[in-house]
Amino acid sequence: MVLAQDATTLDVPDVAWSSFAPELLLTAAALVLLLVAIARGRQLLVAAPTGVVAVGLGVWLVSTDVVVPGAVAIVWGLALPAAVFAFPHRGSLVQAWGAGVALAGALVLTGWQFVTVLGDGAGGMTPQSALAGALANDGIAFFTRITVYLTALIVLPLGYGYLRDRRINRAEVEPLLLLAVVGMAALGTANDLITLFVALEVLSLALYVLTGLARRDRRSQEASLKYFVMGAVASAILLYGMALMYVATGSLSLPTIGSVVALAGTNQLVSALGLALVTVGIGFKVALVPFHLWTPDVYQGAPTNITAFMAAATKAAGFAAVLRLYLVAFPGLQGLWAPVLAVLAAASMLYGAYVALVQRDLKRMLAYSSITHAGYATIGVVAVTDAGLSGTLWYLLTYAVSTLGAFGCVIAIERRRRGEVALVDLRGLGRTSPAVAGILALCLLSLAGMPPTAGFVGKFVVFQAGIEAGWTWLVVIGVLSSIVAAFFYLRIAGVMFLETADDDRPLPASSLGLTTGIAVSATLVVFLGVQPQAFLHLADAAAALVR
């Protein structure tokens, strides 16, 4: 077991292991949950020994004064067998609880990292380098972990009933989700090209499978295949760009590349070509125009909870890689890439907003909206300032909670409709189920950037950073695109509140998990809009990077 290895090395006090403790926990949890699933009727056969080992490990950790990870291990070690006992014939509930407790543990561990290692006590951060520079435990890593773990933790209950209704609540869902999360968090910490690429592949492979989860649904299969084929091409381009980067600089380490790339001796032509190919590859992953074409099909075809997860978490992780690549490895080439990225951002903001205008399918509309939001987040990247960096990280968090809430409402409607959710299906929802309609409207307002929601503060902070860095034209385009975007968010709100319902329209479904997930997202949308202080400070502190 991975956790067991953990034990053998920890007797030498080593910061390195703790620097990816959350990912270790999640990887272990993913593997154990897979084993539990394989064990079928004899789940306890897996759960009991795992529990004993985890509790033992935890006790030992606590006894060596590593209290928090120890406690997390103990809690998880007790929770798993307890879940097996509590839900003897409901394997998927065991999976969900196992994964949920693991994710909560990962969040706790992230906080523990901040308190013990990263934080300097005054709210600032001291970045740490680990594994001979392969990992950077710093601001980007920390904030990405928070966004990704939080997202996954909300997605789990959000999708539970939905997957059951569609009869695709298979045992591999949670382990795959956890592995994707591990990949995403690793992407946030990766500080050399190889680690970065491996992390990207880990998360991508898990997502390809999750997208195709609905085996009987042609669209899901199609989406999965499209995503896979195009993702493979993008990965190849990215890898080729990385190889060229290595040729030009002689190093795989991002900080080293950063210090070498702008020197007179390096081959500018090769590094420019490498940079271009990396831009294309990574542009695909975060869905910037014109590398966005996969997004609408995949978002529409994938099971909705997976779409929500992709929109919120993948975007955050992808942008973590973007930030690290451009701000750590390529700041010397700023003059080259910043204008190109700015044009891509402007194109994404306008194109996404315009095309969303004429969509009829809600998931497709939200897919185009995610393309616009990738554009907004890019403003913080091209600013190449600390304010831009923390602005982008913060923006991604606000986008994550808003989009999770919106997709949560889509799930609620879709569960009863048993099929696609078109705009007309929302008619009169404000009357028939005001709560769902109200929350959907709230999340859409947040996506449109209306105060006092999270989305407004998010947009304001990145725009602010853009203006300070002199990107006035880009910000003006951002503001303009937000008017266009307001049209289609408003259209949804209008259909819900200003049109009368057809009588035979089924009401949205509700279940404990779904309600909890939606409620948590909606609360966060309001909370981050009205009292964003705590997280803004964290984002501010996250500008501390391993360079």
Added chain:
Amino acid sequence: MIQLAYAAGEANEVIEATSGVIGAAWLVPALPLVGFVVVLLATRTLRDRAAVIAIAASAAAFVVSVAVAIAVLADPASYVRPMPTWIDVGGFTVTFDLLVDQLTAVMLLVVTGVGFLVHLYSVGYMHGDERYPRFFAYLNLFLASMLILVLAGDLLTLFLGWELVGLSSYLLIGFWFEDASNASAAKKAFVTNRVGDVSFMVAMFLAFATFGTLEILELVEDAATLSSTTAFALVLLLMGGAAAKSAQIPLHVWLPDAMAGPTPVSALIHAATMVTAGVYLTVRMSPVLVASLDAMTVIAWIGALTALLAALVAVRQDDIKKILAYSTVSQLGFMFIAVGVGAFREAIFHLVTHAFFKGLLFLAAGSVMHAMANRTDIWRMGGLRKVMPVTFATSLIGWLAISGIPPFAGFFSKDQILTEAYLHGFGGVYVVGLVAAILTAFYMSRWFFLIFLGTPRWPADAHPHESPTTMTTPLIILAVLSAGGGLALNPVHSGPLYQFLAPVSASVEGLGLTPAGPLTEAVLIPVAIVAALVGIATAWAAYLRRDVSQGVVREPVRGPLAELFERKFFVDELYEAVFTRFGRRAAEVMVWFDTRVIDGAVNGAGAASLAVARTTRRTQTGGVRTYVGAMLAGAIVVVAVLMLQVR
């Protein structure tokens, strides 16, 4: 202590107030906000009792406002009520601090006063509506938002209120959404306002880039340091936001449609309070405005043109509320004339009197519609004087007030705006304003004559009757204010209101403005009165003397010019053609591009493998080939651009 850069009167001292009456100012927006939440959550259980809670909330807000106003009157200063921080990131801090000064006090009284009366009026007007509680919830939300707007000590929190009033206005315009035109009017209002928001947001970014803060007191203090180009841009960007909210050309299109909402909403939001937010904003930022005389001239002309064109349209409308709607646009134009010529206090004065008489006229219109079973065509009315005595009498006062007949409120405020325009050297603006004033008297007389005087022209099945007391009481209160408000507040040019507002309105002395001609106030005042009388007399000749009472139910005067006014200068059609259709077409082209052009291009490029393509085309992965092709094409462009830069 900071001394503010106002020179019109003695500068205000800035005092931090955490206790006492000013310390409780946060209650003013908080009370209706609580009312909103309570009523919304308990809609089902409260039913009709919702109104009681909502009215109590608005009444309490009014009482606190009065107390706050008295405190400011007793001890004039700029009070800052510290509140929690909203955003604090990288040296940029925004707090929810409240700013309470003379301007705030006036606005608080207008908003909560008219707001309370409209709440009261709605009890009768909305009685029996199936979403009765929700209506009151929205009214409370609006009130809270507007109060946040006027109390904000920071442009960003002001913007918060700004957006929230937009939202509540949207909800209230579309309140009777069963009628599709209401729903589309709501959307139009929202989207037009978003256009203004863009301008406002860019203005805020510019202000922050220049001053390093968005705190209003600091902005106005540092305004003198602005370079003329920055000031010009900043003022016009702010005006862009103000123009949308206050329905100035070219963003005026939403307001007349917004009248589709329930009449109390028209009175409160689209006549008395929300639409004045733009005027408030520009007056609030007046020290910034005076940094650019060019920008002020633009504002004055926007105001003048709006006043004139909207008045021309109002002349040819037949809908009882549409006339008032265009009249509102026109009157807001007068306020912007005042702002543009540097008569900031005159703008606020007109804002206040307009709130009285336009609130009154709208509520009277609602009373008439209530009596006529929601008929709105003024050609189908007439002779209502006898059946609705209270509504008639109060409307009479409103009509005289808006027409500019002394001693009613509108006379003082409008006359003083025109006088200031002339004395500050804006001769052209003065003439245009005077023409608009004549037209105002004309169309309002037409409105009044056709509804209340002459012989009845209503259909046989209409049984008009006077409205209930909850509706007539607000009418009477507003009528009293419309009659005596001007005289009481500011009968002469340096009356009590102007002295009160002096510390918060920037001085234009440094701009070197000289009168446009030799005339003095002693000449200009009679000119204004004559103008009003001319307008009234013409309307009398056209609609009362030559008797339209004899069953004439359509406008007697026709012609191409009349057609132009009637169709509102075809602005809606123009916007429809340019923006809506163009936008939709552009979006369609992009979708088409996404699905077809790329497909075609790739197919063309892969002509050699056409045979293979044909067999794989109908498979599920057909799109993938296209998409990959597009991605590669994009890649080639990016690579090419970067390589060319290195060359």
